[in-house]
Amino acid sequence: GQQVMQIPQYQHVQEGEDFTTYCNSSTTLSNIQWYKQRPGGHPVFLIQLVKSGEVKKQKRLTFQFGEAKKNSSLHITATQTTDVGTYFCAGPNSGGGADGLTFGKGTHLIIQP
């Protein structure tokens, strides 16, 4: 079945440093979604990328979708304590959206003040 791999598993940064998490799929994806989960909370949708090579920005967050639509990245510039949490990428299962999403294992972002 489809696999979505995410690295790193944990990332410690000093507040103000940049952060990047990478997502790689074993298959070509029609789209990729990113979610954020705060400690003790539930996943919350951040963004969806659809087009090959697409780049989207949300304030300090930059999302990229690879040209081959098999990889993606999330980059946070100048991290703040509010960025703490786990970031997941997710791709649709092979049967389409109704078959659910396959999530990466997530990257835990830990920020030291």
Add this chain to the structure above:
Amino acid sequence: NAGVTQTPKFQVLKTGQSMTLQCAQDMNHEYMSWYRQDPGMGLRLIHYSVGAGITDQGEVPNGYNVSRSTTEDFPLRLLSAAPSQTSVYFCASSYSGGVGEKLFFGSGTQLSVL
């Protein structure tokens, strides 16, 4: 709107007990699903439904049953709880389950099986 509501928030069971995790949404979403989250494993799909009367299995369905009698509700049943089912369970919904639709998650149920 409450969104996706899960009850209970916490539950402790003994091995062999049965229970039902409740999930309700008030967004008129056709698609509902259950995920479990384990440390280092991410979120794994248990069961899903594309509408009332229709359910299907996800990646890890063994030990769980679901039914969908109404659009609003999608309960998850553990027939005979096992320690391996200790996990955090999330219910999630989307408008129709179409490709690219974002999922709305409930706040989760933390289940411990002793």
